[in-house]
Amino acid sequence: xxxxxxxxxxxxxxxxxxxxxxxxxxxxxxxxxxxxxxxxxxxxxxxxxxxxxxxxxxxxxxxxxxxxxxxxxxxxxxxxxxxxxxxxxxxxxxxxxxxxxxxxxxxxxxxxxxxxxxxxxxxxxxxxxxxxxxxxxxxxxxxxxxxxxxxxxxxxxxxxxxxxxxxxxxxxxxxxxxxxxxxxxxxxxxxxxxxxxxxxxxxxxxxxxxxxxxxxxxxxxxxxxxxxxxxxxxxxxxxxxxxxxxxxxxxxxxxxxxxxxxxxxxxxxxxxxxxxxxxxxxxxxxxxxxxxxxxxxxxxxxxxxxxxxxxxxxxxxxxxxxxxxxxxxxxxxxxxxxxxxxxxxxxxxxxxxxxxxxxxxxxxxxxxxxxxxxxxxxxxxxxxxxxxxxxxxxxxxxxx
Amino acid sequence: xxxxxxxxxxxxxxxxxxxxxxxxxxxxxxxxxxxxxxxxxxxxxxxxxxxxxxxxxxxxxxxxxxxxxxxxxxxxxxxxxxxxxxxxxxxxxxxxxxxxxxxxxxxxxxxxxxxxxxxxxxxxxxxxxxxxxxxxxxxxxxxxxxxxxxxxxxxxxxxxxxxxxxxxxxxxxxx
Numbered sequence: 001x002x003x004x005x006x007x008x009x010x011x012x013x014x015x016x017x018x019x020x021x022x023x024x025x026x027x028x029x030x031x032x033x034x035x036x037x038x039x040x041x042x043x044x045x046x047x048x049x050x051x052x053x054x055x056x057x058x059x060x061x062x063x064x065x066x067x068x069x070x071x072x073x074x075x076x077x078x079x080x081x082x083x084x085x086x087x088x089x090x091x092x093x094x095x096x097x098x099x100x101x102x103x104x105x106x107x108x109x110x111x112x113x114x115x116x117x118x119x120x121x122x123x124x125x126x127x128x129x130x131x132x133x134x135x136x137x138x139x140x141x142x143x144x145x146x147x148x149x150x151x152x153x154x155x156x157x158x159x160x161x162x163x164x165x166x167x168x169x170x171x172x173x174x175x176x177x178x179x180x181x182x183x184x185x186x187x188x189x190x191x192x193x194x195x196x197x198x199x200x201x202x203x204x205x206x207x208x209x210x211x212x213x214x215x216x217x218x219x220x221x222x223x224x225x226x227x228x229x230x231x232x233x234x235x236x237x238x239x240x241x242x243x244x245x246x247x248x249x250x251x252x253x254x255x256x257x258x259x260x261x262x263x264x265x266x267x268x269x270x271x272x273x274x275x276x277x278x279x280x281x282x283x284x285x286x287x288x289x290x291x292x293x294x295x296x297x298x299x300x301x302x303x304x305x306x307x308x309x310x311x312x313x314x315x316x317x318x319x320x321x322x323x324x325x326x327x328x329x330x331x332x333x334x335x336x337x338x339x340x341x342x343x344x345x346x347x348x349x350x351x352x353x354x355x356x357x358x359x360x361x362x363x364x365x366x367x368x369x370x371x372x373x374x375x376x377x378x379x380x381x382x383x384x385x386x387x388x389x390x391x392x393x394x395x396x397x398x399x400x
Numbered sequence: 401x402x403x404x405x406x407x408x409x410x411x412x413x414x415x416x417x418x419x420x421x422x423x424x425x426x427x428x429x430x431x432x433x434x435x436x437x438x439x440x441x442x443x444x445x446x447x448x449x450x451x452x453x454x455x456x457x458x459x460x461x462x463x464x465x466x467x468x469x470x471x472x473x474x475x476x477x478x479x480x481x482x483x484x485x486x487x488x489x490x491x492x493x494x495x496x497x498x499x500x501x502x503x504x505x506x507x508x509x510x511x512x513x514x515x516x517x518x519x520x521x522x523x524x525x526x527x528x529x530x531x532x533x534x535x536x537x538x539x540x541x542x543x544x545x546x547x548x549x550x551x552x553x554x555x556x557x558x559x560x561x562x563x564x565x566x567x568x569x570x571x572x573x574x575x
């Protein structure tokens with residue numbers, strides 16, 4: 001501990017510790033206390049344990065402990081065929097199954113070098129943008145609950161239910177779809193599906209505005225999130241942040257735009273970043289705003305897809321699905337923009353086997369969470385909850 | 401590489417990676433291998449493992465490289481070569497936009513790789529994960545613990561010759 005120059009004034013003692021935390025001691029000597037938050041804590045969104053060192057109300061360090069949901073996804077991958085991995089990816093980020101499957105399929109398709117039918121691409125964009133909205137609704141709803149607002153949660157889950165019904169109609173499952181296959185999709189969209197989707201888009205537009213009024217512009221919510229957990233853009237990049245977390249720090253980076261895949265180059269959408277008028281750039285509120293704005297962008301992407309999508313005459317969703325997936329020897333790193341950031345798959349193939357030699361999932365939450373220790377230093381305990389909520393972790397993906 | 405000599409036109413992204421590689425090659429010479437210009441994941445290998453940290457810092461800070469973003473770090477087991485390794489996917493995010501992959505290898509038993517977590521913070525947890533799954537040491541790592549498996553777990557699950565332990569605290573493990 002290093003004493004600051006102005007120390008020793010009466011009974012007040014100011015000191016600075018190695019990690020730059022200023023400690024103010026009054027009359028009573030304060031002691032650091034270890035406070036274990038989790039694994040079963042409602043605001044950790046699953047089973048995450050944070051071991052906090054607290055000095056009164058101030059958190060001096062919060063060390064995350066992971067692995068409570070670890071299933072060794074990567075070991076399983078070495079034991080099943082390439083198409084058999086698709087259902088496993090659903091179980092990583094279970095709130096955005098479609099996006100996970102798609103990221104995995106992108107990686108394998110890159111290695112196989114196959115052409116995907118155009119209608120399949122549009123189907124994939126529609127279902128994963130729907131899934132992105134559903135995922136952001138959970139993120140926003142549970143974030144509101146963390147900060148003590150219950151009504152937005154109910155609103156979010158009511159609207160999410162419509163999306164889950166739509167996806168269930170298309171794939172047969174509510175959350176773990178196994179719908180996007182390597183080279184295609186499992187089934188064509190049901191008749192009238194597109195009609196229902198456009199009905200949903202019309203229904204949801206005003207609801208998104210309502211949600212903004214109820215939560216994003218709510219004074220209590222703003223007071224709890226504005227200026228809390230600020231992450232400067234260069235540090236965010238150094239920490240490997242991606243998705244809404246990185247955009248919340250003001251970096252206009254979206255893989256759909258910057259490393260485009262599928263039909264995204266044909267679609268017109270904005271990459272929302274906070275402009276600093278309503279929030280401090282890089283704080284919890286910015287990250288929340290990015291998610292709220294992204295939902296509206298997803299709606300417009302879906303609308304464009306509906307108008308551009310080729311018809312279903314003579315369409316076979318499995319026409320490009322290979323009978324036997326045996327990529328040539330090589331390595332690939334394929335990635336896609338998930339609701340939580342960049343989900344990447346590093347796949348190594350030996351060219352002989354129908355199983356990958358190595359399949360590593362680069363999980364976006366895992367990387368985003370790794371900044372937790374620095375982000376929480378010097379924050380108050382209630383703000384710690386606001387920070388974890390804003391990272392929007394899904395422990396299934398963190399632990400894999 | 402031979403690919404270029406055959407006259408095949410490389411995609412633009414691979415050309416950019418090749419240009420970036422040339423800068424590294426110029427500075428470090430024999431410490432890095434030749435450039436593998438495949439179009440899935442162009443990469444080069446660091447042959448002198450102990451120089452990895454210098455190369456990493458050089459790649460992050462050189463004005464023509466600016467690899468400020470480590471997208472992924474994957475541990476890999478090479479049982480045939482008796483080696484373990486890491487594969488780092490680097491990218492210059494928002495500055496130059498090029499990408500490249502770097503491989504670093506070490507001996508399979510008791511091998512170690514210099515840590516890159518002071519160069520890219522994100523490497524901290526990735527390296528902990530690679531250690532957890534493969535068992536290579538990262539010298540100078542600020543927090544060299546397991547991350548996903550329990551502290552007292554035996555063996556390194558993603559090694560090709562891994563055999564799961566019979567029991568863990570009285571619980572039968574293989575099912």
